[in-house]
C-alpha cells in the first residue's frame with residue numbers, strides 16, 4: 001500500500017510553539033511517498049540507504065514501526081520511501097515520512113487508524129527521536145491546510161512562497177540549544193516567545209506589507225534565541241538588500257529561508273504553494 005504526506009513551512013512561531021505559544025503553519029505541495037509491503041523481515045529503503053530497523057539511519061521509520069506495533073504486532077514489513085521534500089531542511093520531511101509510514105502500514109495490515117490516531121502516534125514518534133517537540137510537524141503532515149496551531153484554527157493563505165535551501169542540520173540539536181538558552185535566561189526567552197506568539201496570531205489578518213514586516217520581526221527574534229548564525233544573517237542581509245523579506249523556517253541553524261513570492265524570486269530558490277490535502281492513500 002502506498003501513502004503520501006505533505007511537507008510544511010512554519011510561517012511564524014517555530015521554537016516558541018514548543019513552549020505553548022502559537023504558530024502559523026502551512027502544508028506545502030511537496031510530498032513524501034511511502035510504500036509498505038508485508039514481508040518476513042523488516043527492510044527500509046530510502047534515499048538515506050537500505051537497512052533493517054536502524055535507529056541511526058532511519059530513526060523516524062524505526063520508531064513509527066515500533067509504535068505501530070502497539071496497535072498490531074507485526075513481524076516484518078518492507079518500507080520504500082520516495083520523497084520530494086529535502087531532508088533536514090526545516091520542511092517537515094521527518095514528520096511526513098512518519099505519518100505516511102503509519103498510514104501505509106495501517107492500510108497494508110488492515111488496522112483502522114483515523115487521522116487523530118495517526119497524528120497522536122506520529123507525535124509520540126517525534127518525541128521518541130527528538131526528546132521534545134510541539135507536534136506541529138506531524139499535525140500539518142496529517143491534516144494538510146494552513147492553521148494556527150495548537151488551537152487548530154484554519155486559515156487561508158493567499159500566497160505562494162519561495163524557499164532557499166541552506167545546509168542540513170539537526171532539529172533535535174537546535175531544539176536542545178534553545179532549551180539550554182531558556183534554562184539560563186528563562187524570563188527573557190519567555191518574553192521573546194510571547195512576542196513571537198503575538199506575531200503568529202496577528203499574521204493571518206494581515207495584508208502583504210504587514211505580513212512581510214512580521215517576517216522581518218520574527219527573523220530578528222529567531223536570531224535573538226540563537227537559531228540564526230553569522231552565515232545565515234549574511235544571506236538574510238544580502239536578500240534584504242535585494243528587496244526581499246525573508247526568515248528561517250523550522251528549527252533553524254541552516255535548513256531553509258522563505259519569503260513571499262511576488263513576481264521575482266531569488267536565484268536558486270524554489271516556489272511552493274500551500275497544500276490543502278494531508279496524508280492520503282495513493283493509487284499504486
Ligand code: MEV
Pocket residue numbers: 010013014015016017018090092132133134135136137171175250251
Ligand atoms: C520544527 O519544525 C519546529 C520546532 O518548533 C520544533 C517543534 O515544534 O517540535 C523547532
